[in-house]
Amino acid sequence: MAEPFTTLTSLPMPLIRGNIDTDQIIPSREMKSTGKTGLADGLFAGLRYTAIGGRDPDSGFVLNDPHYADSQIILGGANFGCGSSREHAVWALAEYGFRAVIAPSFAPIFAGNCVRNGILPAVIDADAITVIAKANSPITIDLRAQTIRLDDDQNWSFPIDEEAKAMLLEGLDAIDLSLKMAADIATWQEADRAKRPWIYLGAKQ
Amino acid sequence: MRKWRLFLPEPTTLFGKLWNSHAVAALPGGGTLLAIDRVFLHERTGASALNSLAEAGRAVADPARVFAVTDHIVDTRPGRTDKTLMPGGQVFITETRAAAKAAGITLFDVNDSDQGIVHVISPELGIVLPGCTLVAPDSHTCTQGAFGALAWGIGSSEAEHAMATGTLRLNKPKSMRVRFSGALAKGVTPKDMIMTLIARHGAAGGKGHAVEFAGQAVQALDMEGRMTLCNMATEFSAMSGFIAPDTKTLAYLEGRRYAPTGENWDRATQNWRQLVSDANAAFDTEIEIDASAIIPMISWGTSPEHSVGISGAVPDNASERPLEYMALKPKQKLAGTPIDAAFIGSCTNSRLSDLRRASALLKGKTIASHVKAICVPGSSRVKREAEAEGIDAIFREAGFEWRESGCSMCFYAGGESFDAGSRVISTTNRNFESRQGPSVKTHIASPETVVASALAGVIADPRTLQDG
């Protein structure tokens, strides 16, 4: 179960490039165990360290900028999280301490993985992201109101589907929600088994 | 007063039929609880999904419909064991084996005769079937849509969800039809079709859509070609890509291990015949492409949308970062660019027909002496069948390495890779930065184009080659 997400105030870290893929978020070589932890060190490894597999910080990369050391929000570019479906990308972001990514668009698998791990994927347009990045000051995300506030004059709303919102707000586990519908599932499967017996392998074919 | 109306069922798309036939319940907020017929895991993430499920005290609801394979990081050099070139990779294999056993699911293990890349062996074994929903924690699961299935890649948490409940919670994507009219010219392949689509409509062109591939050029493809086409639907940002099943689909599946038999086969094929988009079904988006105008494609940048025809050049307005990474200049011609290595493999282009076409062009020739060339069959079955036809000998004599099956150098996991910074022409599906190794510059193309380039030592047009 993920930590509930209601409001979050933090200085956002700008990483505004299109097509930040999951290989960049966590290179495959950094996925060293079969668990969901121990990944924060590998977050953005290819960009963050001076050499492949090394651990010397590249001072030119924003994650190493002390100004953003406590950032819990990433400002991203279009199609954020594209590429491999590896959930490790989201686990690494979460373990490092990020709770939200704001981008003009997300790869769908990545956005789904975010929600399941308590990270908010918020979509606002690229111009708004530029404004926030320029301001270089803390913003407040209010998930219930679906708004991102920079200051008194500037705030933006973002869309999110109802279920993703509910899961984030309450830190709900999707599996528990679906297991509550076990009776519906069983009824459906019984009817389906009569129609498509070949789907049910190893059972009464 | 009511008027009489003729109550005909509303025309429905193939996607609508696949979706509706799996809708278990509507969810608050507009989503659907969708039934999942098959789950396929691999060793890269399989153990974490299975272990995490077990730690939460949950069981796999129906283990007979869950499969796993070792393909992603398994070694592909002859005489392989559980040891991998990827540091620490062995743990992924041994833990997946243990977790699969504990969960009671079927595992195609390292030296199993059915081992191979998940999207190659699932059809070989008849695990994917028309009209089924199939998910795997791998984005190229859409490959299997070639069989008229709804197949797509998911994350690990969703894999746990699918295994524990037999369902997934989803929002219905929009429907798109991409119609390839006309016939492909000689030397042009399904890889060139999908690369053309992505080059024209962008790597995000299919976003939010489930894409049906249709039209004369699609119907003309054999099943393996259809898989190549559907494989890269994910590079188009589509939820999935699929093709209505036809007699070729049935002929391919009949007699496969997990395909229905006897009376069930007859019932199944009757059911599968309905899996077409009705004549007047409405799609949210439609795209037409004239297949006869497609030429062999080559990527120049670091996204599959960065692709042009083989006789073309880097666009004048290409953005800086991909060009800097690829060490190319605007307006530079792609053909003639020297390459360091060539790779034939991956779930895109590693099936028997791919290897047959490649070997026909290679026969009796040798590749340029400075090119490191590797061929990795998509499955152990493909490898056996190719060897029975003498294809391995042709590859070897031409100067290629011939490997055991697996994902191999399609992606870099920390083990084996091409030399840092080298330029590779590859039949894979992703030309992302460092996808095939640190700073490796990947150009994706068809097997024909890879062969022509390996022979010439520079990026080359396959249409200039004669079969050996």
Ligand code: SF4
């Ligand atoms: S061959 Fe490459 S793209 Fe295909 S499943 Fe393996 S790693 Fe993924």
